[in-house]
Amino acid sequence: MTSKYFRDVDQKFILSRKRYKSPKCNSVHDVTIWLSKAHLVNAVISTIFKRLGLGLITLFLVSIIIFSAINMLPGDFGQAVLGQAATEETVAVFRKELGLDKPAFFRYLDWIGAVAQGDFGTSFSGRASSGIDRSRPVIDLVAPRLSNTLFLAALTAVIAVPIALFLGITAALWRNSWYDKGASVATLTTISFPEFFVAYILILLFGTLWPLFPSLADIRPDMAMADRIYASILPAATLTLVIVAHMMRMTRAAIINLLASPYIEMARLKGETPRRIILKHALPNAWAPIATVIAFNLAYLVVGVVVVEVVFVYPGVGQLMVDAVSSRDIPVVQACALFFAATYILLNLVADIIGIVTNPRLLHPK
Amino acid sequence: MNNGTTSPKSSDQSPDQNDVLLEIRDLKIEGFADEKWNPIIKGIDLTLRRGEVLGLIGESGAGKSTLGLAAMGFTKAGCRITGGSIVYDGIDLVSATEAEKRALWGTDLTYVAQSAAASFNPAHRLIDQTIAATVREGLQSSQAAKADARDLYGALSLPNPDTIGDRFPHQVSGGQLQRVMTAMAMSSRPKLIVFDEPTTALDVTTQVEVLLSMRKAVKEFNTAAIYITHDLAVVAQMADVIKVMQHGHEVEEADTRTMLSDPKEEYTRSLWSVRMLEKEPVHSDDIVLSIDSVDAAYGKAKVLHDVNIKLPRGKTVSIVGESGSGKSTTARVVIGLLSASTGSVSFNGERLPAHLKNRTKEQLRKIQMIYQMADTAMNPRQTVGEIIGRPLEFYHGLKGADADKRVIELLEQIDLDESFFDRLPSELSGGQKQRVCIARALAADPEIIICDEVTSALDQIVQEGILQLLLRLQKEKNISYLFITHDIATVSAISDEIVVMNHGAVVEQGSKDAVLSPPYPEYTKLLLSSVPEMDPDWLDAVTAKRSS
Structure with a gap:
């Protein structure tokens, strides 16, 4: 009889209805939930491989675009390297040596075939025809610069992402307050100035007026980690000021967007405090858009920082690429472009995975 | 074993009058x-x-x-x-x-x-x-x-x-x-x-x-x-x-x-007026639309199994069933949004192409549809005049002053005046929105209108108004309705014939009186006995009957 059953339930409840602190839950039951999570990992991994495959296809298409775009650069490469004085014969020999006389299609196949085996070719500059052979493999030119760029990006991310998340979440919690307005005004102000301007202001303040940090970030491979961080503080601070606003505003917007949902009203009607509503009820559903914005900004840190590198004389990959473009060093330009594309694809992949892992609809299908 | 429930009044825990x-x-x-x-x-x-x-x-x-x-x-x-x-x-x-x-x-x-x-x-x-x-x-x-x-x-x-x-x-x-x-x-x-x-x-x-x-x-x-x-x-x-x-x-x-038993106010009585609305069913053998052994699927998921429905001219056939029973999918097959995998839909004895992009303009014109959510079925940036005017231009080539005149005629038919011409959907009430959708369907001058849960989102008093409008239009223009609903009160108010669907198949089909009176197939019985009645003891009676 159901009604009797109900009374039993109630009796049990009254017996256990004492006020005591709940211990952290680690019953057998929770372990089974955890185990059922483990087999879901398979589903996630297969999704990751699928996305990686799609990423590779994208990268392949991008390589075609890069190659075509560079082919369309005006001017003759041989002429540019050898200078005005070179005779037509010298230029022709030089072009033959580099394989530039072959049709574009075959040059593309040569290049992409080598890249697929990890060989990015040899830099055009310092070739034998221009005198002594001082040319270097592209990988030797790009790799150290690349690691510098990634170091600066990682340092900036470690500073900027927590600040942006904290500001975004607290601004959503105290929305329309003076704090919220202050945070918005401050971050929007810093994003509104050009990067080089922010950089010079920081140099003026912390390099000249109060000389706390070096204004030249000329880091070298033999420096200790602490020294590298110290030297990179000002460029990292500049980049932080530039990217925090976007991430913070989107975090705030993603959370506030959810606050009109019926389940947030339900949470309020269950007596949840504003803080718990933001952290426990809105934030878990807002990770996907937040991750996308963060990925976008981190990609920017890798591929878009040439101005900041120039201001601080930071030996990053951006400056290398600009130099390579002006000296028509095609293999280096192509390698940099391909690397930038791969960064975008990888970071977006990570954002997608975060989107999947934080969405129970995708993680636990019906 | 659900017979342990108590009636709300016979409870031994009747509230103490002073314990506020x-x-x-x-x-x-x-x-x-x-x-x-x-x-x-x-x-x-x-x-x-x-x-x-x-x-x-x-x-x-x-x-x-x-x-x-x-x-x-x-x-x-x-x-x-x-x-x-x-x-x-x-x-x-x-x-x-x-x-x-x-x-x-x-x-x-x-x-x-x-x-x-x-x-x-x-x-x-x-x-x-x-x-x-x-x-x-x-x-x-x-x-x-x-x-x-x-x-x-x-x-x-x-x-x-x-x-x-x-x-x-x-x-x-x-x-x-x-x-x-x-x-x-x-x-x-x-x-x-x-x-x-x-x-x-x-x-x-x-x-x-x-x-x-x-x-x-x-x-x-x-x-x-x-x-x-x-x-x-x-x-x-x-x-x-x-x-x-x-x-x-x-x-x-x-x-x-x-x-x-004894409501004091007129308003209270009007609240359940839709339940009082009754239509005398008429039988007819002049079939305007015939759905013959239709199977349909979304991708691999098969949703319709051998559906046969006949719609007589100038009459109303109601399709009832729970959500997921295939009612709306049937409508999508008729209108050509979803192609039937087997079987056919015939209009006036002539087989219609399965997908709407293969149908002629004339075939499209004659079958119109009205949706449950009038809100989402209208472009929020268009005025009522534009919304109703569009089918006039598309199907009849009416433009300018001619079209405006016709729009105002249509507005009169749905009991709205010409002051609505320049209004946006956001400036209309729920019932008025649904009326505009009806006018838009009428503008094409159709022979069949498919009504997909058109009154479900509306209050009962507004529902009654919409149903009476539909009945009047049917009488004036001899339009046939395929009326999809899960509400039995609406069904008895508007239909001539009833089709009961469950799990994508037709359970029962026949005239209203035949379907709504015993003996019922098992599912129809469950469906009908689930419709709440005004009797406060109804729920107890249902549970008693089902558990016995």
């Missing part, structure tokens, strides 16, 4: 809209005793939900209390601080929302949400509360009560979610539960089970409840006392039996 739990006096609430404060609740008194269930009914916009939430001391964003008092158990909720009210919410005062699917947080497991407030306030340990929640799931007849809580909201059906939400509201053993239209979004067959579980829970724990609905038949099953509201005022209040 909640007292609202002269409450006034305003809401901010169109840049000014508009009154929503205009001075309402309400008294609720311990263990008593108060039914609150009225049309949408009457202020029922606002009053229900105010009973918990809660006002929605953009609303404010401008006068009166709400005293719960000696605490004045109007002057109480947020923190004081938060201590009551989720424990003493709980809430069951209309859309359970939207009101559960998609990121958390059901059982964690069920016990959150109980554990937070330290009423029980997490383990004890979880064990209790599983017992409650079982008592509310949820399937797999031991494991259903480990699921996420999207893994559970709407009717089950609504019961989980009831369990959530019961977890802390509250003194007052506010049910805000908890069964409105459910199918009739599911509604009965949910109603039953909710009433059982309320009676067994002697919880007071405010039950908000626009359906008088539903509230009759739940409430001890019924209060009728209109435009923020109280119309009348009386105990359930008095209210049903």
Whole structure:
């Protein structure tokens, strides 16, 4: 009889209805939930491989675009390297040596075939025809610069992402307050100035007026980690000021967007405090858009920082690429472009995975 | 074994007349809209005793939900209390601080929302949400509360009560979610539960089970409840006392039996007028549309199995069934949005191409469709004139002054005047929007109109108006309707013939009288017996019959 059953339930409840602190839950039951999570990992991994495959296809298409775009650069490469004085014969020999006389299609196949085996070719500059052979493999030119760029990006991310998340979440919690307005005004102000301007202001303040940090970030491979961080503080601070606003505003917007949902009203009607509503009820559903914005900004840190590198004389990959473009060093330009594309694809992949892992609809299908 | 339920009146825990739990006096609430404060609740008194269930009914916009939430001391964003008092158990909720009210919410005062699917947080497991407030306030340990929640799931007849809580909201059906939400509201053993239209979004067959579980829970724990609905038949099953509201005022209040047998006010009587609407069914053999052995699938999921339906000219065939029974898919096949995998649709004896892009303009014109959500079926940036004018231009090549003249004629046919010509959909009421959609379908001058749940989103009084309009148009223009609905009252108001569908197949088909009278196939019987009746003993009778 159901009604009797109900009374039993109630009796049990009254017996256990004492006020005591709940211990952290680690019953057998929770372990089974955890185990059922483990087999879901398979589903996630297969999704990751699928996305990686799609990423590779994208990268392949991008390589075609890069190659075509560079082919369309005006001017003759041989002429540019050898200078005005070179005779037509010298230029022709030089072009033959580099394989530039072959049709574009075959040059593309040569290049992409080598890249697929990890060989990015040899830099055009310092070739034998221009005198002594001082040319270097592209990988030797790009790799150290690349690691510098990634170091600066990682340092900036470690500073900027927590600040942006904290500001975004607290601004959503105290929305329309003076704090919220202050945070918005401050971050929007810093994003509104050009990067080089922010950089010079920081140099003026912390390099000249109060000389706390070096204004030249000329880091070298033999420096200790602490020294590298110290030297990179000002460029990292500049980049932080530039990217925090976007991430913070989107975090705030993603959370506030959810606050009109019926389940947030339900949470309020269950007596949840504003803080718990933001952290426990809105934030878990807002990770996907937040991750996308963060990925976008981190990609920017890798591929878009040439101005900041120039201001601080930071030996990053951006400056290398600009130099390579002006000296028509095609293999280096192509390698940099391909690397930038791969960064975008990888970071977006990570954002997608975060989107999947934080969405129970995708993680636990019906 | 559900025969242990008690009737609301025969309960041995009848409320003590003096034991007042909640007292609202002269409450006034305003809401901010169109840049000014508009009154929503205009001075309402309400008294609720311990263990008593108060039914609150009225049309949408009457202020029922606002009053229900105010009973918990809660006002929605953009609303404010401008006068009166709400005293719960000696605490004045109007002057109480947020923190004081938060201590009551989720424990003493709980809430069951209309859309359970939207009101559960998609990121958390059901059982964690069920016990959150109980554990937070330290009423029980997490383990004890979880064990209790599983017992409650079982008592509310949820399937797999031991494991259903480990699921996420999207893994559970709407009717089950609504019961989980009831369990959530019961977890802390509250003194007052506010049910805000908890069964409105459910199918009739599911509604009965949910109603039953909710009433059982309320009676067994002697919880007071405010039950908000626009359906008088539903509230009759739940409430001890019924209060009728209109435009923020109280119309009348009386105990359930008095209210049903002897309503004082004209307005109360009009609330269930749609249930009084009856149409004399006429049989005809002149078939305008014939659906022959149609199978259809979405991708690999097969949804229609050998469906045969015949629609006589100038008559109405209603397709009834629960959601997921294939009603709307049948409509999509007829209109050509979904191609049938086998079988055919014939119009005036002529086979129609399966997909709409292969149909001629003339074939398209003759079959029009009206949708459930008039809101989303109209472009919000177009005026009524543009919305109705478009099919005139597309099908009849009417433009400029000719088209405008015709639009105004059509507006007159749907009982709207030409002042509506330049209005946007956002400036219309729900009923007016649906009328404009009807006019848009009429503009094509169709022979068949498919009506997909066209009255489901409307209040009963507005529903009646729309149904009468459809009946009148049928008489004037000899239009045939394929009328899709899950509401049996609507069916008996409008149809000549009825098709009952379940799991993508036709269960029964015939004239209205034949289908609505015994003997029934098993499923039709279940469907018909699930439609709430005005009799307050109806739910008990149903449960007694089903368990015997």
